[in-house]
Amino acid sequence: AQTVTQSQPEMSVQEAETVTLSCTYDTSESDYYLFWYKQPPSRQMILVIRQEAYKQQNATENRFSVNFQKAAKSFSLKISDSQLGDAAMYFCAYRGPYSGGGADGLTFGKGTHLIIQP
C-alpha cells in the first residue's frame, strides 16, 4: 500500500518569510498524482496545488510552489511571502493510477500544522 509521510508535525514562520513543508511517499507506480491540501480551523479542505508525476516541471500557484523529486519520492511545498491567512494544517496526498473497480481515493499524510508569526 502507498504511504505518505510528513515528518514535520508543526512549523512556524514569520509573516512575509518563506517556509517549506516536507512530504515523502512510497509507491511502486510510475504514473500518479500528488496534492497539497490546506485545512484551516473551519475544517474545510482546500486544494492548494497538484502535480502530475509524468510532468518534470514543478507546479506553481501564485505564492505556492512545489519541489517534486520523483526519484527521491519527495514532494515539498514552498510558501513564499507567508501571510496570516496561510495558518492551517497542510496535508500532502497521493493518488495512484486508475485501477478500475471503483476505488480511486486519496492517501493522506498526517499533516503539518503551520503557524504564522505576525
Next chain:
Amino acid sequence: SAVISQKPSRDICQRGTSLTIQCQVDSQVTMMFWYRQQPGQSLTLIATANQGSEATYESGFVIDKFPISRPNLTFSTLTVSNMSPEDSSIYLCSVGQGHNQPQHFGDGTRLSIL
C-alpha cells in the same frame, strides 16, 4: 469547482443509534468519496461511492457499519450505524470529475457520540 453541501454540519448522537449524512453537489460529478477524520488525525478514505452500483470500501470499513447510497450523479449518503464513541469524527464528502482531476471537499460533518 463544484459547490458541495453536506448535512448536517454537526450532530451529537447517543451510542447505538444511526445517523445519515447527506452530500449534495450542484453539478453532475463522476466520482464521489467519503472520508473520516478522527480527532487530531489525518483523513482516511472510507469508500468510493459508485453511481448505480455498490460502494467500494477500503480495508477496515464494512458496508454493515457504513452503508452508502449514490442514487444519481449529484447526491450520496453515508450512514454511520450502531454508533459508539469511537465513531466520533469529522466525516467528509469529496467529489471529482475524473481520475486526472483533483478532488474537492465538502465542509464536513462533525459527529460526536455520547
